[in-house]
């Protein structure tokens with residue numbers, strides 16, 4: 167039977183059904199335990215990064231190579247004909263897709279990956295488009311939540327930090343809304359969850375509450391999902407005043423559930439103090455490692471008709 171993700175573009179997390187998300191999570195779990203070094207043999211995948219990345223690009227490229235495929239591409243747009251000679255994204259995509267079996271891309275503009283998918287002859291995977299979506303981060307987040315909690319169903323999840331521009335938060339809240347989870351949103355007013363997403367969650371009957379500090383809810387949580395408060399968006403006095411509400415230190419984890427996991431898409435700046443790293447709750451580096459398995463799962467499903 168053909169798997170439902172075969173030959174599909176992966177642009178937004180909302181393009182994926184609950185069954186498809188569960189299939190990717192189960193495949194990632196299997197690939198972590200049983201490596202498949204031949205699965206992408208003779209496949210060529212393009213890695214096109216028009217914006218900076220450490221984890222997304224390197225874990226994608228590792229994923230392809232550990233499955234036996236090859237990678238071509240660029241990690242900065244500066245040397246491409248798009249940047250140097252004024253070629254359009256559409257023409258670049260048509261050409262790149264004629265060389266490859268799939269390509270993944272990151273771009274600073276919202277909607278760039280969707281546009282690329284309209285001109286590509288092969289599946290396009292969105293590695294982040296502006297402040298819009300980061301679906302593969304969500305796939306590794308879901309896998310990590312499943313790995314640590316044994317389920318995705320009915321969890322209490324707090325999102326902390328920049329909920330306005332944080333594309334990882336947008337994608338993850340949409341995905342977890344399919345699994346009857348309850349959310350707490352903890353952010354400065356200026357960086358609260360976009361209205362359109364709150365409306366979407368309300369329409370879907372998802373329970374969510376805006377709270378002022380981590381301490382108010384931390385004892386109830388299964389997952390504490392930290393993100394960076396972006397200092398550059400505030401004047402220094404305002405930033406100093408608000409940031410203490412959004413910094414997690416080990417002492418704040420004294421009364422939490424033993425199974426609570428602290429996640430962060432990384433990079434962190436100063437929103438999780440180093441003393442959290444040695445607690446049983448820190449799981450952000452394992453989460454980053456899971457990026458390889460989640461992206462392997464996605465590539466395997468998109469490129470293998472029978473899996």
Ligand code: CP
Pocket residue numbers: 218219220221222223294303431432433
């Ligand atoms: N989490 C994440 O997307 O990291 P990079 O920006 O380093 O890819």
